[in-house]
Amino acid sequence: MTEEKKGFFQRIFGRGGAPAEPQPSPEEPQQPRPSLFEAELAPMTPEPPVAPPPPAPEPEPVAAPEPPRVSWFQRLKAGLSRSSNAISQGIASVFTKRKLDAETLEEFEDVLIQADLGLPAATAITAAIAKGRFDKEIEGDEVKTILAEEVAKILTPVAKPLVLDPALKPHVILVVGVNGTGKTTTIGKLSAKLRAEGRTVMLAAGDTFRAAAVEQLKIWGERTGAAVVSRAIGADAAGLAFDALKEAQAAGTEVLIIDTAGRLQNRAELMAELEKIIRVIKKQDPAAPHTVLMTLDATTGQNALSQVEIFGRTAGVTGLVMTKLDGTARGGILVAIAEKYRLPIHFIGVGEGVDDLEPFEAEDFARAIAGLAG
Ligand SMILES: Nc1nc2c(ncn2[C@@H]2O[C@H](COP(=O)(O)OP(=O)(O)OP(=O)(O)O)[C@@H](O)[C@H]2O)c(=O)[nH]1
Numbered sequence: 001m002t003e004e005k006k007g008f009f010q011r012i013f014g015r016g017g018a019p020a021e022p023q024p025s026p027e028e029p030q031q032p033r034p035s036l037f038e039a040e041l042a043p044m045t046p047e048p049p050v051a052p053p054p055p056a057p058e059p060e061p062v063a064a065p066e067p068p069r070v071s072w073f074q075r076l077k078a079g080l081s082r083s084s085n086a087i088s089q090g091i092a093s094v095f096t097k098r099k100l101d102a103e104t105l106e107e108f109e110d111v112l113i114q115a116d117l118g119l120p121a122a123t124a125i126t127a128a129i130a131k132g133r134f135d136k137e138i139e140g141d142e143v144k145t146i147l148a149e150e151v152a153k154i155l156t157p158v159a160k161p162l163v164l165d166p167a168l169k170p171h172v173i174l175v176v177g178v179n180g181t182g183k184t185t186t187i188g189k190l191s192a193k194l195r196a197e198g199r200t201v202m203l204a205a206g207d208t209f210r211a212a213a214v215e216q217l218k219i220w221g222e223r224t225g226a227a228v229v230s231r232a233i234g235a236d237a238a239g240l241a242f243d244a245l246k247e248a249q250a251a252g253t254e255v256l257i258i259d260t261a262g263r264l265q266n267r268a269e270l271m272a273e274l275e276k277i278i279r280v281i282k283k284q285d286p287a288a289p290h291t292v293l294m295t296l297d298a299t300t301g302q303n304a305l306s307q308v309e310i311f312g313r314t315a316g317v318t319g320l321v322m323t324k325l326d327g328t329a330r331g332g333i334l335v336a337i338a339e340k341y342r343l344p345i346h347f348i349g350v351g352e353g354v355d356d357l358e359p360f361e362a363e364d365f366a367r368a369i370a371g372l373a374g
Pocket residue numbers: 177178179180181182183184185186207213260261262263295323324325326327348349350351352356
C-alpha cells in the first residue's frame with residue numbers, strides 16, 4: 001500500500017472531498033488529556049500560589065483500545081490469498097534450480113496462466129524475469145518483486161478515477177452486469193460517497209423483475225439520503241429509466257444512478273433489453289448515459305472475459321468495478337481483462353458494508369497478488 005494515500009474523494013472524483021478519518025497511531029506518545037473537572041473549577045483570576053502544591057492528579061484510566069478495523073488492504077490481500085498462494089507455491093516449486101533456464105520459465109508461465117492472468121500477460125512477465133537473468137541464480141522473492149512490477153505496469157494505465165461532470169444535471173451512471181455481481185450494493189456504496197460529498201443523488205430501481213432488488217435499492221436510498229424512483233414489479237425497465245431521467249432533470253439532481261436487472265451475457269433477449277434501455281435514455285439526453293459501470297464478481301474466473309466482451313459491445317461499458325475482492329477472489333483475471341480490454345477500473349469492492357468501496361490502486365493490487373507486503 002502506498003504510504004500516503006490521497007483522500008478518497010480527491011482520488012475518485014478529482015476534487016476535494018471529505019477529510020480522511022484520523023488514523024490511530026499506537027506509537028504516538030499519549031498527550032495528557034486536560035481534566036474537565038479541573039477546567040470547570042479553574043478560577044477566573046489567578047490566585048496567589050498556595051503551598052504546598054496540590055498533589056499531581058491521578059492518571060486517568062486509559063480505555064482499552066478498540067480492536068482496529070481490518071484495513072481494506074488487509075482484506076484485499078486476504079481476498080487475493082487464493083491467487084497469491086497458488087502463485088507463491090508455484091514459484092517455490094518451479095524455481096528450485098540454481099540457474100534460471102528455459103524449462104523453469106515455461107513452468108512459471110503455466111503457473112501464471114493457471115492463476116488466470118492470461119497468456120499475453122504471462123508471456124510478458126516471464127520475459128521480464130528472463131531478461132538479463134538467464135543462466136543466473138534467482139530467488140523466489142526476486143521473482144515476486146518482478147511479478148508485482150510487471151502486473152503494476154499492466155494495471156496502472158487502467159486504474160482511473162471515476163470522473164463526474166459537474167456541469168451535467170444529472171450525470172447519468174448506468175450500472176450493468178451479470179446477476180449477483182454486486183450492482184445494487186455498489187450503487188448503495190457509491191451513493192453514500194456522493195452524498196457525503198454533498199451531491200444530490202437519485203437512484204432508479206431498474207431491476208423491475210425482482211421485488212427484493214427494488215426494496216434493497218430503496219433501503220440504500222433511505223440510508224444515503226438519495227431519492228429513489230421505482231415502478232411496479234414487471235414494469236418496463238426502459239420506461240422507468242426514461243421517467244427517472246426526466247425527474248432528475250426537473251429536480252436538477254447532480255447524479256442519477258440507474259440499476260438494471262442482472263443478466264447473463266449469453267441471453268440475447270436480455271442484452272437486447274439493455275440496448276433498449278440505453279436507446280430510450282438517449283431520447284431524453286443524447287449524451288447519456290455518461291458512464292456505464294460494469295460490476296464484475298472477482299470470484300468468477302475466465303467467464304469474466306466474455307462478460308466484459310459482450311457487455312462492452314452491447315452496453316458501451318466505460319468502466320469497471322471489481323466486487324468481492326475480500327472473498328475467495330480469482331484476482332488474476334483482472335490482469336487478463338486489463339491487458340485485453342484496457343477499460344478503466346474505477347473501484348474495487350472489499351466487503352458488503354457501505355464503506356467497502358475503494359478506488360482501484362494498481363500497485364496495491366499488484367503487490368497483493370504477488371504475495372508481497374503492502
Ligand atoms: N463480500 C462481498 N460481498 C459483496 C460485495 N459486493 C456485493 N456483495 C454481495 O453480493 C451479493 C449480491 O449483491 P447485489 O448487489 O445484490 O448484486 P446485484 O448485481 O445487484 O444482483 P442482481 O440484482 O441479482 O443482479 C449480496 O449478498 C451482496 O451483499 C463485495 O464487495 N464483497
